[in-house]
Amino acid sequence: MVVGWLRPSDDNPSMPMPPFAALGLTLIERDWLSANQIVFAAAPDSPATVVDTGYVTHADTTLALVRHALGAAPLVRIVNTHLHADHCGGNQRLQQAWPDVQTCVPQASLAAVRTWDTWALGYARVHQHCPPFTADHGLAPGATLLLGGHPWQIHAAPGHDPHAVLLWEPASRTLIAGDALWQARLAIIFPELDDADGFAPTRATLDLIEQLAPRWVIPGHGPAFADVTSALAASRRRLDQFEAEPRRHDAHAARALLMFALMARTAPSRAALQADLQATPVFQQMARRLGQRDLAAWTDELVQRLLHDGWVVQQGDTLRVATRH
Numbered sequence: 070m071v072v073g074w075l076r077p078s079d080d081n082p083s084m085p086m087p088p089f090a091a092l093g094l095t096l097i098e099r100d101w102l103s104a105n106q107i108v109f110a111a112a113p114d115s116p117a118t119v120v121d122t123g124y125v126t127h128a129d130t131t132l133a134l135v136r137h138a139l140g141a142a143p144l145v146r147i148v149n150t151h152l153h154a155d156h157c158g159g160n161q162r163l164q165q166a167w168p169d170v171q172t173c174v175p176q177a178s179l180a181a182v183r184t185w186d187t188w189a190l191g192y193a194r195v196h197q198h199c200p201p202f203t204a205d206h207g208l209a210p211g212a213t214l215l216l217g218g219h220p221w222q223i224h225a226a227p228g229h230d231p232h233a234v235l236l237w238e239p240a241s242r243t244l245i246a247g248d249a250l251w252q253a254r255l256a257i258i259f260p261e262l263d264d265a266d267g268f269a270p271t272r273a274t275l276d277l278i279e280q281l282a283p284r285w286v287i288p289g290h291g292p293a294f295a296d297v298t299s300a301l302a303a304s305r306r307r308l309d310q311f312e313a314e315p316r317r318h319d320a321h322a323a324r325a326l327l328m329f330a331l332m333a334r335t336a337p338s339r340a341a342l343q344a345d346l347q348a349t350p351v352f353q354q355m356a357r358r359l360g361q362r363d364l365a366a367w368t369d370e371l372v373q374r375l376l377h378d379g380w381v382v383q384q385g386d387t388l389r390v391a392t393r394h
């Protein structure tokens with residue numbers, strides 16, 4: 070975990086600095102289980118705000134980090150780029166800590182939050198836990214949100230999640246991308262696992278980002294970056310592969326969801342993890358799509374391959390993510 074932003078090193082004093090202080094924001098870089106937090110200090114007409122709140126198992130850490138970033142000021146607003154459990158799993162904890170906080174979620178997800186429909190929100194399907202929280206406002210594409218005293222535009226960012234939004238500050242050309250653009254990887258395109266079209270919306274969102282021409286991107290995971298051209302090229306290359314051969318996307322999704330399931334548990338036994346995977350609807354669905362009739366054998370093979378490739382380590386009967394990742 071890294072808090073803040075790296076300084077120009079002595080051997081590279083010309084490294085450009087992101088304008089985060091001028092934007093009134095603190096980037097709290099987390100990991101691949103918990104999404105990053107972007108904390109905006111209070112400014113005239115702009116209440117103190119956090120964008121995204123991490124996964125539930127890290128909620129106490131998220132609370133401590135947000136408190137530290139805000140100092141004595143209360144948190145007044147929570148904003149979520151989308152409602153995957155690693156982006157809003159700390160919402161409930163923050164709402165308990167600051168009972169007057171207002172929570173803003175993508176407009177298209179508002180109804181599902183209000184009825185706490187865990188199928189519509191996706192948690193039941195992937196067996197990820199997200200403690201229920203309340204939502205006060207919808208983030209409508211085309212609207213503007215004052216954050217840190219600056220107007221941030223809300224743009225629709227379908228693809229990885231059909232309801233996701235981007236936050237864009239045009240004066241500094243800073244983009245809060247959620248999981249729509251990472252520096253070197255492409256996130257799972259969830260609609261494709263449901264036989265819905267996710268590839269075309271993903272491509273359209275990458276095109277939108279290219280048109281916006283960000284100078285800085287703050288992704289949902291990983292450090293902020295300035296080389297947007299390389300990031301877009303890497304995402305498009307991966308998307309091209311997935312479109313040409315959709316089974317590769319299913320295989321990628323299975324590996325990524327398995328890694329998340331492992332990170333979300335503390336040293337599970339291999340048998341317990343595999344039993345969980347076999348009971349998880351999205352794994353049953355991916356096995357069907359990949360023509361794998363023997364679910365137990367397929368999940369065992371997935372684990373075995375991650376062990377072989379060094380992503381996962383087995384000690385006795387328990388599994389954990391390899392530390393080098």
Ligand SMILES: [Zn+2]
Pocket residue numbers: 151153156229230248256
């Ligand atoms: Zn996501």
